[in-house]
Amino acid sequence: xxxxxxxxxxxxxxxxxxxxxxxxxxxxxxxxxxxxxxxxxxxxxxxxxxxxxxxxxxxxxxxxxxxxxxxxxxxxxxxxxxxxxxxxxxxxxxxxxxxxxxxxxxxxxxxxxxxxxxxxxxxxxxxxxxxxxxxxxxxxxxxxxxxxxxxxxxxxxxxxxxxxxxxxxxxxxxxxxxxxxxxxxxxxxxxxxxxxxxxxxxxxxxxxxxxxxxxxxxxxxxxxxxxxxxxxxxxxxxxxxxxxxxxxxxxxxxxxxxxxxxxxxxxxxxxxxxxxxxxxxxxxxxxxxxxxxxxxxxxxxxxxxxxxxxxxxxxxxxxxxxxxxxxxxxxxxxxxxxxxxxxxxxxxxxxxxxxxxxxxxxxxxxxxxxxxxxxxxxxxxxxxxxxxxxxxxxxxxxxxxxxxxxxxxxxxxxxxxxxxxxxxx
Amino acid sequence: xxxxxxxxxxxxxxxxxxxxxxxxxxxxxxxxxxxxxxxxxxxxxxxxxxxxxxxxxxxxxxxxxxxxxxxxxxxxxxxxxxxxxxxxxxxxxxxxxxxxxxxxxxxxxxxxxxxxxxxxxxxxxxxxxxxxxxxxxxxxxxxxxxxxxxxxxxxxxxxxxxxxxxxxxxxxxxxxxxx
Numbered sequence: 001x002x003x004x005x006x007x008x009x010x011x012x013x014x015x016x017x018x019x020x021x022x023x024x025x026x027x028x029x030x031x032x033x034x035x036x037x038x039x040x041x042x043x044x045x046x047x048x049x050x051x052x053x054x055x056x057x058x059x060x061x062x063x064x065x066x067x068x069x070x071x072x073x074x075x076x077x078x079x080x081x082x083x084x085x086x087x088x089x090x091x092x093x094x095x096x097x098x099x100x101x102x103x104x105x106x107x108x109x110x111x112x113x114x115x116x117x118x119x120x121x122x123x124x125x126x127x128x129x130x131x132x133x134x135x136x137x138x139x140x141x142x143x144x145x146x147x148x149x150x151x152x153x154x155x156x157x158x159x160x161x162x163x164x165x166x167x168x169x170x171x172x173x174x175x176x177x178x179x180x181x182x183x184x185x186x187x188x189x190x191x192x193x194x195x196x197x198x199x200x201x202x203x204x205x206x207x208x209x210x211x212x213x214x215x216x217x218x219x220x221x222x223x224x225x226x227x228x229x230x231x232x233x234x235x236x237x238x239x240x241x242x243x244x245x246x247x248x249x250x251x252x253x254x255x256x257x258x259x260x261x262x263x264x265x266x267x268x269x270x271x272x273x274x275x276x277x278x279x280x281x282x283x284x285x286x287x288x289x290x291x292x293x294x295x296x297x298x299x300x301x302x303x304x305x306x307x308x309x310x311x312x313x314x315x316x317x318x319x320x321x322x323x324x325x326x327x328x329x330x331x332x333x334x335x336x337x338x339x340x341x342x343x344x345x346x347x348x349x350x351x352x353x354x355x356x357x358x359x360x361x362x363x364x365x366x367x368x369x370x371x372x373x374x375x376x377x378x379x380x381x382x383x384x385x386x387x388x389x390x391x392x393x394x395x396x397x398x399x400x401x402x403x404x405x406x407x408x409x410x411x412x413x414x415x416x417x418x419x420x421x422x423x424x425x
Numbered sequence: 426x427x428x429x430x431x432x433x434x435x436x437x438x439x440x441x442x443x444x445x446x447x448x449x450x451x452x453x454x455x456x457x458x459x460x461x462x463x464x465x466x467x468x469x470x471x472x473x474x475x476x477x478x479x480x481x482x483x484x485x486x487x488x489x490x491x492x493x494x495x496x497x498x499x500x501x502x503x504x505x506x507x508x509x510x511x512x513x514x515x516x517x518x519x520x521x522x523x524x525x526x527x528x529x530x531x532x533x534x535x536x537x538x539x540x541x542x543x544x545x546x547x548x549x550x551x552x553x554x555x556x557x558x559x560x561x562x563x564x565x566x567x568x569x570x571x572x573x574x575x576x577x578x579x580x581x582x583x584x585x586x587x588x589x590x591x592x593x594x595x596x597x598x599x600x601x602x603x604x
Contacts, residue, residue, distance in 0.1 A: 030478055121474045126487045129466065133498040138434065143466040147473035162478075203579055207598070282479035337478055370476070 006044055010299035013040040017292055018334055030335075031281040034288025041295030051298075055290040061249045062165045063283050068252025069159065072227075072234060073119045074277020075259035078269040079227035080218050082111070086127040090135065090213035097137065098205045102194060104128055104142050108149035109190050113156045114235055117367075118279075120150035136210045141201035144402060151371040152193045152410050155186035155364060159238065159248065162286070163340040163366050167359050170344050175242025181360050184421055185414040189368060192413035196406045223268025230258045286337065293341040306346035316354060317419045320361040324415045327365025328372075328407075336366045357422055364414045372407040430457045430542040432533050432585075433499075433506045441548045441596040442506055446513045448594075449544075455519045457540050458506045460499035461529040467492055492526070499524050530584035537589055546594040549582050 017037030021030045041047045076082060089107045093100035107128075112120045125146040132139045154161035157179055158168045168178050198205065234255035241251050263269040296302060309323050323343070330339035343362045350358045431445055467488060474484030503522040510520060523540070525532040537545050576597070578586070586593050 024481070027481065029481070118477055118480065121470075121477060122480055122483060122487065125470055125474070126491050129470070129491050130494050133495055136434070136498070136502060138463070139466045139495075140463065143469055147469055150473070279479035279483065285478050335476075335478065 006046065007299040007301060009044055010041055010046045010296055011301055013037055013044065014292060014296050014301070016040075018338065021289075021335055021338070029281050031284040031288065034285045034292065036288075038288045038291035038295070041292060044295075046295040046298045047291055051294055052291055055294055056287055058170060059166070059286050059290050061247050062162070062169050063286060064249040065159070065165060065252045066162065066282065067278060068249065068254075068256040069115060070278045071256035071274050072231065072252070072259050073115055073123065074274050075223075075227045075263055075269060076115075076231060077123050077277070078263070078273060079221065079223045081224060081228055081231070082123055082127055084218050084220070084224070085111075086124065086131045087213070087218055089128075090131050091215070091217070093209070093213065095208040095212055097207060097209060098198065100132070100137075100209065101141055101145055101197065101201070101205060104145045105149050105190065105194050105197075108146050109153035112150050112153040113160050113186075114231075116159060117150035117154040117161055120153075121147055125150075131213075134211075135213060138204055141197060141204045144201075145197060148193055148197070148371050148406065149190060152189040152368050152414075153186060154367045155182045155189060155414065157182075157238075158242070161363070161367050163336055164363055166286075166337075166340055167344060167347075167363055171347060171355060171359055173356060173359065174245060175239075175248075177356070178360075179242075181356060181418075181421065182363070185360065185364055185417040188417035189364075189410045189414040192410045193406060196409055200402060200405065221266070221268065223263060223266040226262035226266055226268070227259055230255055230262060233258070289338045289341055293338065293345055297345045302342065302345045305342070306349050309343075309346055310350055310358075316357070316422065319354070320357055320419055320422070321415055323358050324361040324365040324411065324418075327362045328369030328411055329365075331366040331369035332372055336370050340366050357418065360418055361415060364411065364418060368407060368411050368414060371410070372403040427454045427543040428457055428540050429454055429544045429546060430459055430533070430537050430540060431506070432529070432545070432547040433458050433460045433502050434548065441546075442509050443513070444596055445546045445594065446510060451514050451518055455521065456510060456514065457521045457523055457536070457542065458503050458510070459523045459525065459533065459536050460503050461532040462492065462495040462499055462524065462526040463529055464527055467495070496524065496526070530581045530588075533581075533585050534588045534590075537591060542591050544592045544594055545585060545589050546596065547582065547585060549576070549578060549595045549597050 014037065017033045017040070020028060020033035020036075024030060038047065038052065042049075042052065085107055089103035090100060093103055108120045108124060111124050125143060128142050128146050129139050132142045154164070158164045158175055164178070164182075167173065168175070234251060237251040237255070238248055241248055260271060260274055263274060264271070293302075309326055310319070327339060327343055330342065334342075340362070343366070347355055347359055347362065429445075429449065431442065433442075470491060471484065471488050474487065475481045477484070500522075503524065507520050507522060514520070521540070523536055525536060527535075533545065533547065536542075578595075582595065586595070
């Protein structure tokens with residue numbers, strides 16, 4: 001244990017950084033408090049330059065992978081691949097509102113699994129919004145379907161969520177072992193999500209669409225075909241690399257180079273346009289958060305937390321549910337990235353043979369949990385209070401129930417699938 | 426002059442507007458067509474996308490685009506509604522198109538105050554389960570009191586009924602009207 005004063009100062013730096021990351025006063029980019037917090041902990045002597053370098057080495061592979069996949073996703077968007085997929089989801093609905101919802105779920109789950117939740121939320125959701133508003137339909141259920149499936153469907157592959165990448169990379173979990181363990185919880189989570197939404201939005205889903213979706217699909221240019229082919233090859237490459245136990249980032253960078261080549265050869269997009277798809281601030285943010293978590297580990301602040309998560313339960317199933325629940329709650333109180341890093345600090349302390357299942361439970365929590373904060377967040381509650389003060393009555397339950405009902409049920413389904421899997425092995 | 430405010434959504438344009446027109450006397454009456462760009466889905470997108478690490482600026486840019494798309498789709502619905510209404514109304518009847526942005530139920534009430542509406546008409550189709558069967562309530566039985574079929578109004582419709590400063594005309598998908 002560190003000197004108590006230094007440990008307390010470390011805790012204060014951690015809490016201040018987290019408050020700034022969550023609150024983002026005046027639109028402050030979250031990379032600043034992450035890097036600033038790391039600097040603060042270094043100044044306190046809780047981090048050495050060697051620690052900062054070690055964190056960069058540990059997160060480097062993940063960040064290079066993200067860099068490559070962000071370029072591929074930008075190319076797919078510019079080539080119209082996602083717009084084509086959204087239009088196909090509408091055309092395949094047969095004018096049924098319910099089938100359209102299921103199609104949106106399938107589209108979101110597929111994009112999330114293959115390319116990450118960021119791509120589903122940032123790129124696919126606006127396309128679904130555009131598609132359904134053009135049909136004269138209330139976009140609410142379809143938009144919620146996108147933002148929720150981006151979380152509930154992000155369990156299956158390492159690349160489906162940054163949290164998965166961080167955990168598999170740090171704990172050295174093999175790609176296919178991870179995927180086999182997560183496939184059933186992922187399927188259970190998405191199926192439960194579809195079922196709950198079909199019930200919550202039943203009034204919106206009765207009957208047919210007021211207008212038929214346009215019959216003609218968006219044009220498939222040479223850039224479209226090239227980008228789609230690169231995606232297919234990239235996925236094959238990622239699966240093969242996973243099978244061989246090789247790192248994923250060289251495949252992602254090669255795919256990025258190939259898409260840039262296709263874009264240049266077909267005149268489909270310029271390099272600056274592809275580069276605009278890269279979220280540069282993510283790199284210092286992930287490094288800074290990794291360093292902060294390492295700093296508070298050095299201050300001895302995670303030891304008590306580890307005791308809560310890892311001990312005091314006789315049955316392994318209870319331990320999994322506790323880890324998943326704590327991870328989900330933490331992902332809502334903090335952000336899911338710092339919560340994942342925090343859990344990563346304690347997972348290696350788990351009893352031998354239990355690390356994989358505990359990592360899976362943690363990821364179920366940090367990946368599904370944040371769906372609650374979109375609909376039932378502190379921000380929503382503050383907004384409700386603000387409009388009430390202006391004398392407007394808001395049927396609060398209508399807005400809060402979606403996350404409050406869905407997230408616990410989806411979380412329970414995924415954790416039950418994980419426990420069941422453990423029992424079957 | 427009496428003003429009738431009709432809340433327009435995709436379903437209203439297609440199924441209900443002709444019934445509103447057919448049921449009311451339109452002498453010395455102005456028709457105000459209202460579309461509301463619902464900010465709830467936009468807010469959900471803002472929270473979900475803005476909450477992703479490193480994506481806040483991009484989310485904001487895309488949110489502005491989505492908001493413009495929602496407004497455009499609404500303008501198309503208003504134009505369709507006007508095209509449907511104009512030939513069926515007495516010549517010289519004024520038709521106004523209004524578009525607001527916010528939570529639909531709040532904006533419908535705010536617009537009804539603003540235009541001093543004498544009647545608000547809206548479709549009761551979305552937001553509730555399918556309507557009860559048409560063949561009336563079940564026959565009375567001995568024992569517990571009879572259960573009559575119940576319509577579950579959506580929060581939007583309920584809010585408008587509770588807060589409207591004037592008469593409200595609800596149009597059900599099965600053809601019956603509550604006023």
